[in-house]
Amino acid sequence: MLLQTLNGLVYGGLLYILAVGLVLIFGLRRVVNFAHGSLFMVGAYVGYAIATHFGNFWLGLVVSVVVLAVLGVFLDAVVFRPLQREDPIVTVLVTFGILLVLEDAVRTIWGKDFLSLKPPAALAGTVQILGESFPTYRLFVIALAAAVAIGLSLWLRMSRIGLFVRASSVDRTTTAILGVNTDRVSVLVVAAAGVSGRVSAPVLALSPCMGRLILIDSFIVVVVGGLGSFSGAFFAALIIGQLHNFGVVYLPWAATMIPFLLMVGILIWRPSGFAGQHV
Secondary structure, three states: OHHHHHHHHHHHHHHHHHHOOOOHHHHHHHOOOOOOHHHHHHHHHHHHHHHHHHHOOOHHHHHHHHHHHHHHHHHHHHHHHHOOOHHHHHHHEEEEEEHHHHHHHHHHHHHHOOEOOEEEEEEHHHHHEEOEEEEHHHHHHHHHHHHHHHHHHHHHOHHHHHHHHHHHHHHHHHHOOOOOOHHHHHHHHHHHHHHHHHOOOOOOOOOOOOHHHHHHHHHHHHHHHOOHHHHHHHHHHHHHHHHHHHHHHOOOOOOHHHHHHHHHHHHHOOOOOOOOOOO
């Protein structure tokens, strides 16, 4: 039970880091970004390529974050900014099209085969927890997700830029009238998918469809936690991670349905999610 709980925290941590980007882009642009999963995938593959070529895991992490930040800035300027004035169905179709394009690009460059990446030497072993062995790298993923959650909370609540982000997500027009450049604010929130994708590489098998699969659970996290709510996304990610992991182990025939059933229940009895609409 302890090992399964920890594995649930690992998956929940990856979901949270990925869901943060969805929450931010929705709060700032009111755009539901179906391409976010493909950014997760691109981050994983870029990190894999750099790590295998140079033999340095941490260099791959840095490069993947930089590449995803540049790609995110480009998509924000060319896609998300114009789409915020369009009908929601247009947003869904365009961002889903971007997902398909990026998946085909990955297939062309790296092929269709599953790839795997070993964790760095410093995190390659195991630790004993109450007499049970658990991979050190998975503990690192849990610690990283916790650090992201704490750092994001402090940044949003105690920094000037964080204040601008919160204000823009609540009322973008009024915030702009008060002199805040909301376009620059949105540029600061585009690399979370790269971090999540790169960190997940030693945990999940790399494939062109990996982003599409985890994107579904990430959207469930955002809906269950509450659109625009960072704290809600954190608690929802922990719950979905546990449901996913224990479902795979104890109820494999229903594992894929359980998160959807939770989302359906939330939409029926509390449509605003665990934490309402905003932080």
